């Protein structure tokens with residue numbers, strides 16, 4: 309993965325891919341320009357051994373293409389497209405595959421921004437949306453669709469698993485079977501998975517029957533809280549449509565973002581493994597603390613619960629996200645957050661430094677209160693993203709901050 313897709317001889321022998329900070333690319337002749345556009349705009353299919361030439365950085369750029377090829381290796385995907393944010397990756401997928409009258413079935417909760425787009429924007433363009441909670445059996449998910457009276461218009465099942473901020477998980481294979489059940493010759497129901505919480509290391513949704521996998525690359529992929537980006541991976545047929553909409557919305561990532569993410573990918577595995585190890589220590593510490601009411605952590609899923617089987621099938625790690633209910637409410641949560649000394653009080657996740665936030669008033673503040681509470685995002689909930697620091701320091705900070713509550 310580290311050297312994949314980059315040829316030093318094309319860049320003065322530079323060992324690392326330089327930043328191709330250029331808006332446009334010079335064609336050798338007019339015929340070449342014409343041929344590149346024919347392929348890029350789908351006027352004709354690519355000939356055998358023909359590669360899409362470099363045209364214009366809204367369509368393609370070496371930093372984006374090499375990064376996309378490397379991301380494909382992690383998820384064993386045919387193609388990838390990188391975006392200027394996770395939200396642009398998600399909204400481009402939703403806009404490309406949903407049209408007025410269609411039904412979108414989505415798992416609850418999802419990231420607050422995604423929830424806002426699904427419940428506030430999509431209905432404005434005539435898309436019907438229907439949420440389902442974790443823990444529903446496959447038959448119940450089917451029944452939810454049937455009872456809506458719109459089962460013939462189901463176009464997509466959108467899943468975020470594990471969910472931000474509650475770490476609840478959804479069975480991707482079961483959703484893929486539900487999608488097949490409601491598909492017919494004329495229309496295929498797609499399964500799209502936001503895999504941000506597991507990063508490309510710990511869960512591979514395409515392997516479990518998903519059609520599309522999406523990331524906020526701002527999180528584990530970027531990993532250093534210095535870049536906003538997104539990625540989508542799928543089979544070539546679907547990616548052609550996604551890339552075409554990206555071309556015309558113009559929401560591709562910049563060359564500099566592509567370069568930063570390539571640099572980040574080289575340490576993805578070591579960063580994430582250290583973060584997971586630290587998270588385990590933090591979760592163990594929190595569970596026995598008298599000021600903590602409940603801990604939401606993949607490592608604490610009970611073996612007897614149906615979620616345990618899903619976890620074992622889908623995830624290869626217990627991850628590095630830990631949420632917990634502090635005893636009390638917003639007041640106690642804020643005292644804790646305001647007394648942290650090393651852990652930063654900031655939204656976002658998956659970075660080298662540990663972060664803490666209050667979902668109800670921050671990342672998920674845009675969600676209508678009753679809907680938010682129904683999903684378990686209460687005023688006492690605190691979300692921690694565990695970094696690569698010494699876990700003794702992280703636990704020391706949590707202990708002293710809880711001591712002020």
Ligand SMILES: Cc1ncc(COP(=O)(O)O)c(C=O)c1O
Nearest residue numbers: 393394395419472504524526537
């Ligand atoms: C699970 C999840 N998906 C998507 C997003 C949106 O990504 P971005 O902030 O890169 O647009 C976030 C951001 O917090 C997220 O946590």
